[in-house]
Every structure is written in C-alpha cells, then in structure tokens.
Amino acid sequence: MTADTFPPDVNGAANFTERLAGGLARRGHDVHVVAQAHDNRQRVVQEEHSGASFAVHRLHSVRWLGHDWLRFVYPWRINANAKRILDEVQPDVLHINSHLITGRGFSTEARKRGLRIVATNHLMPDNLIEHSGLPKFVWPLAIDLSWRDSRRILSRAAALTTPTRRAADYLEKMTGLTGVHAISCGIRAADYTPSFEPRTENRIVFTGRVTGEKQIDKLLEAMARLPKDLDAKLDIIGDGDQRRNLESLSGRLGLKDRVVFHGRVTDAKLRRLLSGATLFAMPSTAELQSIATMEAMASGLPVVAADAMALPHLVHDGENGYLYPPNDVQALADRLEKVLRLPEDELAVMKNASLRLIEPHDIETTIDVFERLYRGEKIDDPVTEVPPLSAKLREQFRSLRRRAREALDS
Incomplete structure (x- = not known):
C-alpha cells in the first residue's frame, strides 16, 4: 500500500490507510506500507497501527512549503524506490491511496511487472490548490490540469474506489473514468x-x-x-x-x-x-x-x-x-x-x-470488500444508504422515550 500521507499525519486519507492496513494485518496478510519519513530517516520499520504490526517503508521526504505539515517523498527518487521495494517485497497486489507521488511511481513500476493495481481516491484538487502558491487567477486552469493528471494515473488501476457514491459520481464526472466503486472508509x-x-x-x-x-x-x-x-x-x-x-x-x-x-x-x-x-x-x-x-x-x-x-x-x-x-x-x-x-x-x-x-459503515465490511478486489473478484458495492424512518416510527421512538423518562422520574 502506498500513501502520500500516513500517521503521524491526522486526516481522512491517512486514517483510512492505517485502519485498512491494520485490519488486513490482523487477518494474517503480509502488509507493507510505503509512506513519508517525518524525521527524514529512510528505513523499514515494524510499526504498530490499529492494533496490528506491519512493515512501513519510510522514505526521505520534504515539507511542502505552502503547507504547515504536509510532507512529500522525494519525487525524483520515487521510481527508483518503487523498483527497489517491489523487487524486495514481491507483492501480489499494489493498492495506491494517492496518485500524486507514491502512487505515481509505484503504479509505473507495477505496470512493468504486470502487477494488479487497486486505487482509492481521497483527493479533490480544490482542497490543495490554496496551498499551491499559485496566483488565484490560474487556479481554474491548475485544477483542470490536476483532474486530467488524476485520470492518467488512476486509469492504470484494475479497480478504482472512493468512499461514497456521491464522491464516485463526482470522480467519474471530473475524470471521465467509469466503474468507480463506492466503498466506505469504515469505522469501528x-x-x-x-x-x-x-x-x-x-x-x-x-x-x-x-x-x-x-x-x-x-x-x-x-x-x-x-x-x-x-x-x-x-x-x-x-x-x-x-x-x-x-x-x-x-x-x-x-x-x-x-x-x-x-x-x-x-x-x-x-x-x-x-x-x-x-x-x-x-x-x-x-x-x-x-x-x-x-x-x-x-x-x-x-x-x-x-x-x-x-x-x-x-x-x-x-x-x-x-x-x-x-x-x-x-x-x-x-x-x-x-x-x-x-x-x-x-x-x-x-x-x-x-x-x-x-x-453499515463497519470497518470489517470494508476490509472484506478490499480483499475481494485484491483477488480480482467482481463485487457489488456495499449498501450504506439507510432508508429514513417514517414519521410514524419516529413518533413511536419519541413516545417510548418519554414514557421511559416518566417512569424513571416517578
């Protein structure tokens, strides 16, 4: 699994990658995560995340000057690092959680080896543009170019996911890609x-x-x-x-x-x-x-x-x-x-x-679905839409709650 943001970063993409990797490791899979080294010491460490231990390949990184904490691995070294790590680990599948740098380099090398690629998109270019340092008048052009770049990298994946149906529809609209799976990030x-x-x-x-x-x-x-x-x-x-x-x-x-x-x-x-x-x-x-x-x-x-x-x-x-x-x-x-x-x-x-x-957003369901995607099986997207309660049922809940409160008071 590759990620451009991973703990100790605190954000949705980092949390998802950590929880999925930990859940897979608990099930007995040999999980390797590639992420940035926050102390800039390149090494492989057995780290504890989400109640499990797995290998994290920490790569040299540099802080993005337009952001207060975001660090990116060296882009000029990512292809060489991807080649080295893929040759060492010999994985069955590659899961990229960002197309910016780690996912770009690793998907390039994975395609040369015929390795199955699964991709998850957590990124909206609109969220990063304010940290780009670009003048505002070029933002629309930069966002458009970023979506085109997303399409080029994400199209390498045999299966593409994003957390919700609305996000999947939006990703398809902005990139022209089809068949995007909606799979919840999951929560325990x-x-x-x-x-x-x-x-x-x-x-x-x-x-x-x-x-x-x-x-x-x-x-x-x-x-x-x-x-x-x-x-x-x-x-x-x-x-x-x-x-x-x-x-x-x-x-x-x-x-x-x-x-x-x-x-x-x-x-x-x-x-x-x-x-x-x-x-x-x-x-x-x-x-x-x-x-x-x-x-x-x-x-x-x-x-x-x-x-x-x-x-x-x-x-x-x-x-x-x-x-x-x-x-x-x-x-x-x-x-x-x-x-x-x-x-x-x-x-x-x-x-x-x-x-x-x-x-319906249970993390174990999320892990089940990704296991099937890794194996190349066809899946039906998990149903996470819960039908709304009828007005009658809502009133019954209120009535039950009032009677329980009255009973306690008496």
Missing part, C-alpha cells in the same frame, strides 16, 4: 461511547484539519449569532495552518471564553470530548466522506453539516441532524440552535438515529 463503532445522560451544558464539537476548506470561520461566525441564553461552548479538535487566524477571529467575535482550541489530542481524549458533546458540526464543503463525522455519529451525536459533497450521505435532514446551504452562516446558526433547544427525549431520538445510520 465499538471504539466510541455514546452517552444518553441528560446534558449539563450545550457543547458543540468540530474535529478535523484546521484549514481553509473546512470553513471553520463560518462555524465561529454562527457561534457568535447564537442566543446568549443557550450558553453554547465550542470544542475545536485538530490543528492546521489556520489555527492562529481562527483564534484571532474568535477573539474579535467575543468568543474567547466559549471556544477551546484543543489542537491534536489522543484517541482517548477525542472519544471523551465526543461523548461529552451535545452535537457535532461539519461546515466543510469538500468532504469525500468525512471520517470525523462518522466518529461523531458512532458517539451518538446529532450532526449539523453543510449540504455539500458526501455529507448528505451521512446526515439525513431532520432525522440525525440538519443540513444547511453551504456558506450560509445564519442558516448554520439556526440549525445549531434548533438542535440545542431540543428537549432530552427529542435529542435522544436524533442520537439513536446517528447510531442507526452509522451501522
């Missing part, structure tokens, strides 16, 4: 702890990279518009190039005592903060799936999210949260307020809906 829901205890405060949580495309500034502006009687707090978990700017913005908006920038946290603290929150907010307009939203749903949180890209796949409006028009700050504030004012029984219905909707 048992790792998260939903809480149905009555809330003692209103806490909103966001997790993810603190960068421009996440639209966190819109979330802060919406926070400033919430009625004061809600006394809402916001936890921002993650780090990135926009953190300092957003901290300044929260001060200008008068939110310093209501917003906490946690930076990167341990898995244990992340799960604790999610369990203690009232709702999760995802204002990003460029999510191909959003593992962060999936983690929140596995924690039993209602979600308020932008009605963009793959988020409507996870958030069913009025069932486990609300969608709002992208970039509409007032609409975001209104949806946040709507959830925060729900009585406990209504909030519990939304929490249960999130737990129900996350069930």
